Amino acid sequence: MKAWMVGTGVAVMVAALVACESNATNQDAAKPAGGVTPADVQVGEGKFAANCAACHGVRGVGTKQGPPLVHKIYEPNHHADMAFHRAAENGVRAHHWEFGNMPKIEGVTPADVEQIIRYVRWLQREAGIY
Known part of the structure; x- marks a missing residue:
């Protein structure tokens, strides 16, 4: 009986952790920016489309x-601009998500x-991230 209660308790805790993890990643995602991209970030938008969008999605x-x-x-307070520079230059080991490592x-x-960072930061501001 005691083993059954411990097993049930562990199963409930695991289910709660999975639900929290799922909610943290899904609910924290923001809506994409809508409308026309401002002229001052359009170059970055093009570079993002050519180099990043295949994996990170349109917008x-x-x-x-x-x-x-x-x-x-x-x-920016969690991943400063320099983190984007290092990721593009060196690649990055997966640490927040289960997509695998990012190649350089x-x-x-x-x-x-x-230019890409300026575009991404604009998208984030438009989505209310910061």
Whole structure:
């Protein structure tokens, strides 16, 4: 009887953790920005479309291959701009999501990444992330 109660307690705790994890990732995702992209971030939008959108989705909402960048995890106080630079230059080991490691992005210059960051930060502001 005691073993059954312990087993049931463990199962309930595991289910609660899974539900919390699921809610944290799904409910925290923001709506994508709508409307016209401002002229000052359109270059970044193009660079994002060419180099990032295949995995991170159109307007940064994520795909089955990569996480949404329009998410509170990627707001500037948690992932500063330098984190985006390092990810593009070196790749990054998976640590928040279960999409696998991100490879480095070949052919993208630091100036390109700056433009991409400006676009992603605009998307995040439009979605109310910060």
